[in-house]
Every structure is written in C-alpha cells, then in structure tokens.
Amino acid sequence: MAEHPAYPVGLRLTGRRVVVLGGGQVAQRRLPALIAAGADVLLVSPGATPSVEAMADAGEIRWERRPYADGDLADAWYALIATSDPEANAAASAEAERHRVWCVRSDDADLATAWTPATGHSEGVTVAVLTTDARGRDPRRTAAIRDAVVEGLRDGTLVAPHHRTRTAGVALVGGGPGDPDLITVRGRRLLAEADVVIADRLGPRDLLAELPPHVEVIDAAKIPYGRFMAQEAINNALIEHAKQGKAVVRLKGGDPYVFGRGMEELQALAEAGIPCTVVPGISSSISVPGAAGIPVTHRGVAHEFTVVSGHVAPDDERSLVDWPALARLTGTLVILMGVDKIGKIAETLIAHGRSPDTPVALVQEGTTAAQRRVDATLATVAATVAAEEVRPPAVIVVGEVVHVGPRSAE
Structure with a gap:
C-alpha cells in the first residue's frame, strides 16, 4: 500500500453516521469539520475536552461516555480513531476493515485506510492537500501548501477565473485609507476577479497596477477644484457595465458608507435591478x-x-x-x-x-x-x-x- 499514493475524494457525509473514538485534542480539531459537513456524529469516549463536551451539550454530536466496544463501527460510513489506548485503536481498526468503513487513525497513519488532508476554505472552494509519497509524509509542508493556496485565493494573488456564466453585479469595495495592504481580503479577491474597475482617487491606487491587462479601469476621481466625474455618470457606468454581464468593482477610499456616497450607488443599482455586494473598508x-x-x-x-x-x-x-x-x-x-x-x-x-x-x-x-x-x-x-x-x-x-x-x- 505504501507504494501507491492515496486516492483523493470528497465524502458527502450529510445525515450519515460517523463514529469518533476518543474525545481529546484530535477529536477537538476534527469534529467541527464533520459537524459542518452535516454528519451524524457519535462520539465514544469516557472523557472529553471542554470544547468537545460543549459540542455534545449543544446537541451537535451524540456522546456515549464509555470506552470503545466491538460493534461500535457496524453502521458507520466513516470513522476517526483517536484514543490513547493502542489496543482499542487496533481493535477498532480491525473492525473498520471487516465492515469496510474508511478509517483514520491518529496514532498510526500507515495502518489507516484513510488520511485526513490539510484543508482550507475560500468563497465556496475547499482546498485539500495530501502528500502523495506515503514514505515521506510531511504534515508541516502539507499545511504550508494549503495555507499558501487558500491565502492566494483570498487575497487575489492566486487568480482562478470563473468560466461559467456569472450573474451580473457590482461590488462596492471599501479600499481603506490608501495603503494597498489595508484593503480587506475579500475586497482584494473581488478586484482580482473584476472585468471593470471604477476607481476613486482616494482608493488604493497601487492595486490598479496589479490588475490583468484585460481589466477596464475607469477613473471616477473627484479631485477637489479640478476635473470630476458626476455621481450620476458613475451610477450609469456601474449599471451599463453590469448589464453587459461583467463583474464590476466600484473601488472607493475608506469605507463606502462613511462619506463615500455608497448608499446612493446602491440605491441606483437597486432601481436598475442590479445585484450589489457591499464590502466594508477600513475608515480613514x-x-x-x-x-x-x-x-x-x-x-x-x-x-x-x-x-x-x-x-x-x-x-x-x-x-x-x-x-x-x-x-x-x-x-x-x-x-x-x-x-x-x-x-x-x-x-x-x-x-x-x-x-x-x-x-x-x-x-x-x-x-x-x-x-x-x-x-x-x-x-x-x-x-x-x-x-x-x-x-x-x-x-x-x-x-x-x-x-x-x-x-x-x-
């Protein structure tokens, strides 16, 4: 088995029985994701950490306060074995093999039939990273790769364009006080996905240089005592480009709703039937x-x-x-x-x-x-x-x- 890489797959556990043996730190880390997946989680353990106990008290999991017993995995779809008893772990692993239940072992990955990948999430995407070489697993490197990919997706430095039809819409993005590092993670990601950016003078201008060549940048600068773009013209530009099916970002300085006239733009978009997302910004x-x-x-x-x-x-x-x-x-x-x-x-x-x-x-x-x-x-x-x-x-x-x-x- 060690000569072949693991086969990656996404388990759909909603409503399906998952058995977790052991209520310690491993269970504390893994349970939230199982709960989020909608699994019917049964915890079998004489004791548990306060956090795990709180999950049981809240009704998120069922907890049987006892050691593992043969037959606990009979109806399970997936099992996590994480007790401090080597004999119980071995017996549970053997039962999982008999019942063909995919089984993760925290004490000995080589004896497991499944491995838990390093996972992260970003706007509807789950990133899961596994080391392909079973003989050279490096959990820290795996986690570092996971973090790099997720962070890149979140801050827009790793761009993954949408290839399916997108709903026309506008994002009113607060760009913060001027330093490009002070825009929010979500704001930066939306900028990276934009087809059109309508930018104020007080927005983080350095970010515009990072946009791909195909992105149309419209200067909506309202320079005191100089040239300006009337608010009505800005509203019309937002509406027209959104109706063309483009992803439009209105990049504003500070926060859109702190003297930023963001609500005026939102109202104009609502009247035109254009969906709008508001991304708060750090106010100057x-x-x-x-x-x-x-x-x-x-x-x-x-x-x-x-x-x-x-x-x-x-x-x-x-x-x-x-x-x-x-x-x-x-x-x-x-x-x-x-x-x-x-x-x-x-x-x-x-x-x-x-x-x-x-x-x-x-x-x-x-x-x-x-x-x-x-x-x-x-x-x-x-x-x-x-x-x-x-x-x-x-x-x-x-x-x-x-x-x-x-x-x-x-």
Missing part, C-alpha cells in the same frame, strides 16, 4: 490617526469620538452638523474633508466654548509613503495649514488625544 477616520500615532480614544483622556464632514462651512445653510453641540463635547473630534474650511470650523468651536489651546493634528496622505503630520491648536490651525501648505486628503483630529502618543514626548 480611525486608521489615519492611528497610523500617525494618535488614538481616537484613550483611558482617562477621551471616552468618545465623533466623526464629522467638514466639506461645508459651519455658517453654510447646507450644513447638517450641530457645531455648537460638538464644541461642548469633551471627547475627540475627527474631521474629514475639512482642510479648506478648518479656519471657520475652529472659529465656531472656540466661539461655542472649546478652548483655543485644544490640540489639533492634521495627517495628510495617511498610511501612504507621502504621509505627514502637522500639529497646531484651534487658535493656530488656520495659519498653520496655510504656512505648511496642507492639502487634501487630510484627516483632522481635534482633542487631547493628539498629545497622547509618542510624538508628544519629542
């Missing part, structure tokens, strides 16, 4: 301050933080922000899209009670190679922005947390 409101050494909350300093848009000034009739109320708060204030309005914002906060000495930090191009931090106070921030030529995109943090991090000791 938290991640950019963190990258600059600023926690938005800190014990004894700030028990809350508020994120607000500064794209319209406090005295603008279009503003929906209660600036006087924000001025009375003692926690952290994070302002997005507020570089050009920060003078008016600071004046309003001071006028309604916030101290002129309140620390302010502006973090420009956060998480990217061009990141820089400029510190000021509410009283000086307008002049500082002009003198330091701070430009969007920049996240503005107002509050005592600005002085919490290592920079405060410089």
Whole structure:
C-alpha cells in the first residue's frame, strides 16, 4: 500500500453516521469539520475536552461516555480513531476493515485506510492537500501548501477565473485609507476577479497596477477644484457595465458608507435591478490617526469620538452638523474633508466654548509613503495649514488625544 499514493475524494457525509473514538485534542480539531459537513456524529469516549463536551451539550454530536466496544463501527460510513489506548485503536481498526468503513487513525497513519488532508476554505472552494509519497509524509509542508493556496485565493494573488456564466453585479469595495495592504481580503479577491474597475482617487491606487491587462479601469476621481466625474455618470457606468454581464468593482477610499456616497450607488443599482455586494473598508477616520500615532480614544483622556464632514462651512445653510453641540463635547473630534474650511470650523468651536489651546493634528496622505503630520491648536490651525501648505486628503483630529502618543514626548 505504501507504494501507491492515496486516492483523493470528497465524502458527502450529510445525515450519515460517523463514529469518533476518543474525545481529546484530535477529536477537538476534527469534529467541527464533520459537524459542518452535516454528519451524524457519535462520539465514544469516557472523557472529553471542554470544547468537545460543549459540542455534545449543544446537541451537535451524540456522546456515549464509555470506552470503545466491538460493534461500535457496524453502521458507520466513516470513522476517526483517536484514543490513547493502542489496543482499542487496533481493535477498532480491525473492525473498520471487516465492515469496510474508511478509517483514520491518529496514532498510526500507515495502518489507516484513510488520511485526513490539510484543508482550507475560500468563497465556496475547499482546498485539500495530501502528500502523495506515503514514505515521506510531511504534515508541516502539507499545511504550508494549503495555507499558501487558500491565502492566494483570498487575497487575489492566486487568480482562478470563473468560466461559467456569472450573474451580473457590482461590488462596492471599501479600499481603506490608501495603503494597498489595508484593503480587506475579500475586497482584494473581488478586484482580482473584476472585468471593470471604477476607481476613486482616494482608493488604493497601487492595486490598479496589479490588475490583468484585460481589466477596464475607469477613473471616477473627484479631485477637489479640478476635473470630476458626476455621481450620476458613475451610477450609469456601474449599471451599463453590469448589464453587459461583467463583474464590476466600484473601488472607493475608506469605507463606502462613511462619506463615500455608497448608499446612493446602491440605491441606483437597486432601481436598475442590479445585484450589489457591499464590502466594508477600513475608515480613514480611525486608521489615519492611528497610523500617525494618535488614538481616537484613550483611558482617562477621551471616552468618545465623533466623526464629522467638514466639506461645508459651519455658517453654510447646507450644513447638517450641530457645531455648537460638538464644541461642548469633551471627547475627540475627527474631521474629514475639512482642510479648506478648518479656519471657520475652529472659529465656531472656540466661539461655542472649546478652548483655543485644544490640540489639533492634521495627517495628510495617511498610511501612504507621502504621509505627514502637522500639529497646531484651534487658535493656530488656520495659519498653520496655510504656512505648511496642507492639502487634501487630510484627516483632522481635534482633542487631547493628539498629545497622547509618542510624538508628544519629542
């Protein structure tokens, strides 16, 4: 038997009897997959780990608290032998052979009739890896190969195109604050599978260079005071390409629903009957301050933080922000899209009670190679922005947390 490789096969165990002998660490690792497969699991063991016992208490498995007895495997389709008793393991293995039950042995793989592969899962795909040479099995290498394949499928570095017809649809993907490593695993995988990518300027631009040549990239950049693509045009582009049966990714900076107009796009797609998947992203409101050494909350300093848009000034009739109320708060204030309005914002906060000495930090191009931090106070921030030529995109943090991090000791 050792001269031939194992024959790989996927067992469909739903509703079928599976017997597990032994309730120790091996069973604890293997039981979840058997439960997920829908198997009718019988555990035979005098004792069990707390985790295994919890599975029995929850009704996920049946547990007979006793040692193995001849006949336990008579009606089984599959068996896992993992007791600490060599004699019981040998007897159970012999019974499995008599009843033609595929049997895994944790104590001696060479005497087993089946081996458990190293398995992993990614979006409906199960990856199972077995060593083909029975004389040179290397479980660590097998697991490493499994991990490499699964990780590649998840992050999009290993692309496996769909060859069957796909349902037309759009994915609204939050790309994070700018560093390409900060996009979610799911977002990166969807990018790798895309036919069309409609990208914002604030999205992780470096990821676009990794796309295959056939992918159409549409620039939906909304550059302040420059050229822009109207939201209606973006919505129409999403709909038109999806109706052509293409996989469309709308790559946005930060999170689609944090000042990203993601809901407007979702509503337009819903009206057009286009299915849409929303992939949350890391919001720059938290991640950019963190990258600059600023926690938005800190014990004894700030028990809350508020994120607000500064794209319209406090005295603008279009503003929906209660600036006087924000001025009375003692926690952290994070302002997005507020570089050009920060003078008016600071004046309003001071006028309604916030101290002129309140620390302010502006973090420009956060998480990217061009990141820089400029510190000021509410009283000086307008002049500082002009003198330091701070430009969007920049996240503005107002509050005592600005002085919490290592920079405060410089």
